[in-house]
Amino acid sequence: MNAPSSTIDTQQTETPRPVSPLTDSRLARRFAALSVENRAALVTYVMAGDPDPVTSGDLLARLPAAGADIIELGMPFSDPMADGVAIQRAGQRALANGQTLARTLQMVRDFRQRDEETPIVLMGYLNPLQRFGEDRFLQAAAEAGVDGLILVDLPPEHGAALTARARDLGLARIPLVAPTTPPDRLPALLAQGDGFVYRIAFNGVTGSRRLDIAAELGRALDDLKRQSPLPVAVGFGVRDGDTAAAIARVTDAVVVGSALIERLAESGPESALALIRELADSIHGARIGES
Numbered sequence: 001m002n003a004p005s006s007t008i009d010t011q012q013t014e015t016p017r018p019v020s021p022l023t024d025s026r027l028a029r030r031f032a033a034l035s036v037e038n039r040a041a042l043v044t045y046v047m048a049g050d051p052d053p054v055t056s057g058d059l060l061a062r063l064p065a066a067g068a069d070i071i072e073l074g075m076p077f078s079d080p081m082a083d084g085v086a087i088q089r090a091g092q093r094a095l096a097n098g099q100t101l102a103r104t105l106q107m108v109r110d111f112r113q114r115d116e117e118t119p120i121v122l123m124g125y126l127n128p129l130q131r132f133g134e135d136r137f138l139q140a141a142a143e144a145g146v147d148g149l150i151l152v153d154l155p156p157e158h159g160a161a162l163t164a165r166a167r168d169l170g171l172a173r174i175p176l177v178a179p180t181t182p183p184d185r186l187p188a189l190l191a192q193g194d195g196f197v198y199r200i201a202f203n204g205v206t207g208s209r210r211l212d213i214a215a216e217l218g219r220a221l222d223d224l225k226r227q228s229p230l231p232v233a234v235g236f237g238v239r240d241g242d243t244a245a246a247i248a249r250v251t252d253a254v255v256v257g258s259a260l261i262e263r264l265a266e267s268g269p270e271s272a273l274a275l276i277r278e279l280a281d282s283i284h285g286a287r288i289g290e291s
Helices: 026-038 053-066 085-096 103-111 126-132 134-144 160-168 186-191 213-227 240-248 257-268 267-282
Strands: 040-046 070-072 119-122 148-151 198-200 233-234 253-256
Touching: 026 134, 026 253, 040 085, 040 233, 040 257, 040 267, 053 070, 053 103, 053 126, 053 267, 070 085, 070 103, 070 240, 085 257, 103 126, 103 134, 126 134, 134 160, 160 233, 186 213, 198 213, 240 253, 253 257, 253 267, 257 267
Parallel strands: 040 070, 040 253, 070 119, 119 148, 198 233, 233 253
Antiparallel strands: none
C-alpha cells in the first residue's frame, strides 16, 4: 500500500546543511582504522528475516568473524524498485515469515548485546518508515544501535528534514550516487550525506553481472572524492574475489549483496559465510605492496 502523499513535504525548500561526517560514530571509527591498515572495508548486505528469523539472526551475529567490516541489513518491502531478483525473493521470504520493521530493529538490539563495534546500516525504502512513523522509527533505530540509513527512494528535495532529525540522533544518512547522477544534482545529495557515499557501480538493479566494473570507476571516483570528504563504497555486481580486489584498490569499501543472498538461498549459511571469508581475504590482499 502506498503511503498518503501528505506524509512527504513536497514544499520543503530549506537549504541542506553542510556535510556532517559524525566523526565519533562507529562508521567513522571503522573507516579510520581501516585507513591505518591501508585496506578497504568489506560491506555485506543481508536481508533481515531471510531465510527465516532464527537463521537470519544467527547469520547476522556471525558476519563480523567471517570478515564483514560493515553490515547492511535490508528492511523487507513488498515493492523494492532497485533490487534484482535475488534480493526481491529474499524480501518475499522474509515477509512471508512475518518479518516486520519492529522485528528488524529487535535483531539489531540482539546483535548489540554481543557486538558494540561493528557498524550496522539499515537499507530499504521510505514506505515502511512512514507506516511505522518516521520520528518513532528514527528514535527506535538510534536506541537499538543502528548507525546509518540508506533510503533508496528518498530524494534530496524531500530528505532534508529527515536528514536533520537523523543527524541529531547520530544516524548517518548515506547517499546513493549513480553513474547517471547529473553533476548539478550531486552537491544536494552529498550535502545530506554522512558515514560514507554509496556509489552504484553501473546502471541496473542489484545483482547485475559485469566483469569490468573496476576499470570503469577510476575517473568517476576521483571526481566524487574531490567533492566529498566521506569514504566511498562501491556496490552492485560484486560477485567474486577478483572483482572485489580490483574495486578495493580504487575505493574505500566494497559492497556485496546479491551474490551473498544467492549463496545463502542455494547452499545455506555456512556456504554464505565461506563466500564472505573468500571476499575478505581478497580485499585484505588487494593493496599489498602499495606504499
